[in-house]
Amino acid sequence: MQVWKDYQAENKDRFLDELLALLRIPSVSADSRHNGDTQQCAEAVKLRLQEAGADKVEVCQTAGHPIVYGEKIIDPSLPTVLVYGHYDVQPADPLDLWHSGPFEPVIKDGNIFARGSADDKGQFYMHVKAFETMNKTNTIPCNIKFMIEGEEEVGSANLGIFLKENKERLKADVVLISDTSMISLENPSIDTGLRGLAYMEVAVTGPNRDLHSGVYGGAVANPATILAKMIASLHDENNHITIPGFYNNVQELSAEERTALNAAPFDEEEYKKDLGIADVWGEKGYSTIERTGIRPTLEVNGIWGGYTGEGSKTVLPSKAFAKISMRLVPNQDWHEISDLFTKHFESIAPKSVTVKVTKHHGGSPYVTPIDSVAFKAAHKAINATFGKDPIPVRGGGSIPIVALFEKELGLKTVLMGFGLDSDNLHSPNEKYGLANYYKGIETIPYFHKFFAEMSK
């Protein structure tokens, strides 16, 4: 609509400046040293929602990082959209690989470089500016509620409780989230599913103290070597995961579904070139699109033990550790998978070491319906601003909360993401395209418009 176009054109620069201000707050949820920053970020989000015109805006304290809530009820008889996003970000390290400060946003080659630019500050803030656009032009077509949390990157432990305790306040017809990617601005897509997650930490202990590798080497089990052997055994020669029962509930797609999935534009040579790898790697019998979309995986996210400093130290370490997470697909249950992992990992430990397995967090996989009014509204909205129909794809990432929305609130979710896989999410030099940011702000009002119309 012209009135939206005009308003957004007039306020273009401010829309960007406000995002940059948010990106300057190092709201790292995993690191307790940043607890003050997450609090400050929540307060900033509250202020922005109020300025945009939301009512009853509140920073809701939890046992962890706070949740920001706000709403605009224009007519209780109209449908209601619950917008979800998160203001917390991943840790920034390794810092030395960033070309500019992770919390000093820089605009370069049409991208905003900063931790959280795409995941998810840049994406949830599009909704705040889209809402402002509709509000200031008196064109809000339905009721809109905002719930912006601060623990998405650490498992959203307290959001589940918040949902239980605020069912009335959160009453809505659909959940709308922009925290995923599209194939490209030329090939817009909508995620129709997300993988679940089970995140574990393991500790392997050998001798009760670090030992001299000359005096004891060869006669005492080295926990770093044992951990390596245990990790190595978690994938077989075809890169199938060896944990007994792991694949029991995995939903196998039909030949048709797989063909449709693999029809999505994908250039493996480009993919390898972008990542600087000579070859892809993964489960035998599946394409790259399938390996990241419809198959469960197990990855070592971190490993450490012994002497890792400058030079050399001839030590036989007492302990070795690893962070290991699994991506899950329908219908794997993350609690069950966590238990299977724990049981298996403990069972493969040799007698000469002791093993401790800790669950960090997790979430169940989710598949969105593609025949719902909300999905059709998103489809139509993207067509309206991109000039072509979006391609339905399966996303590899996880937003544990999506399954919870269905469980606790009985709500379906639409994943209308505007990022790109190449945005370096969770990596140094995370970025978000200016074009993606503005395109999102332009597209979102159409979603509300079509959703309101099609709900009639």
Place this chain on the structure above:
Amino acid sequence: MQVWKDYQAENKDRFLDELLALLRIPSVSADSRHNGDTQQCAEAVKLRLQEAGADKVEVCQTAGHPIVYGEKIIDPSLPTVLVYGHYDVQPADPLDLWHSGPFEPVIKDGNIFARGSADDKGQFYMHVKAFETMNKTNTIPCNIKFMIEGEEEVGSANLGIFLKENKERLKADVVLISDTSMISLENPSIDTGLRGLAYMEVAVTGPNRDLHSGVYGGAVANPATILAKMIASLHDENNHITIPGFYNNVQELSAEERTALNAAPFDEEEYKKDLGIADVWGEKGYSTIERTGIRPTLEVNGIWGGYTGEGSKTVLPSKAFAKISMRLVPNQDWHEISDLFTKHFESIAPKSVTVKVTKHHGGSPYVTPIDSVAFKAAHKAINATFGKDPIPVRGGGSIPIVALFEKELGLKTVLMGFGLDSDNLHSPNEKYGLANYYKGIETIPYFHKFFAEMSK
């Protein structure tokens, strides 16, 4: 001799205070931030040698950490003993496992707790005090030279050059070193061999940046997983090392030699209890004594990659690293083994990653003659102060320089160590027994006495 006993009894406390002062200097050779401390430690050693009565004492600068030289030539026609030791120490981390500051020596339960207390400050300083004892009581029986270096813990790279350039100054009949252990004060022993060392560092690189484990997990080789698989493959199911050619030059001992070796007092239950392990671990077909004495080994000294901080981060790391060292036995050559390792490690890397192998340092294994005058003198000296014959044993550790003494100076070495395997060498809470310290100071003059007499 009574005169020695009396002098040492009178100066007992000062002998200890001087050692504690040396232990307070954090002369960590592996960490360049401590370069000032190694220099200061060398100056302190120089001062102590002068006070003890040595002549021509000098701090000799090298391309790395300095070497302290001193001598006492009482009669060129008498035999000369070259005493070797090192004032540098291993890094102190992990610091949180120390019960008291690594460089704030504490006396507890008859032990001196401090980094370097046993390895090697406490042991080389026994020679300085033994020398002082003989000098102040006018009983020096032979010429004595001191060479105390500062790079033993990092491979003694510059000592080799120093030997080449100072052949005349270092002329001697035997090298005497106290940098090893004995079985116990009740079962004194002398090392008749040392293992060699080849210390490597490996880097495995997957994608050119850290990736989101959800978006890319399962489709891109994870360097931490690949490194684990590569490390796991270095030992087979019998814990034999799988590097082709690794065992080619390994000297197999005769049944008689192995029986003699295994006759040394050793209580495996005590050993397991001390280390807090349910079972020993190692190469099939060999006893613990053999695994640490006459067999080559491969140990992971450190491993790291990905996110190792607090909480969780769903990252697929770009790189993973490990420090891997091998202990060598006669007649393995450390250069050849380093090359075999490099070639093999590169060859087992899958196409989807790149591997970089770096050599840190190394040294060749060494076996001392047990029929030499010097060995017999050490044997007799220990009998004189311990009241029983020492047991000849093979040490598992490495002093790379010992092989070099033979090569460059044509000198055999006697390894008269007074430490214990339980001294936590290279570990938190390194200790050295007060009784061991004083017993060493008491024994060493007898070595010189008998060596001079038996050389006639």
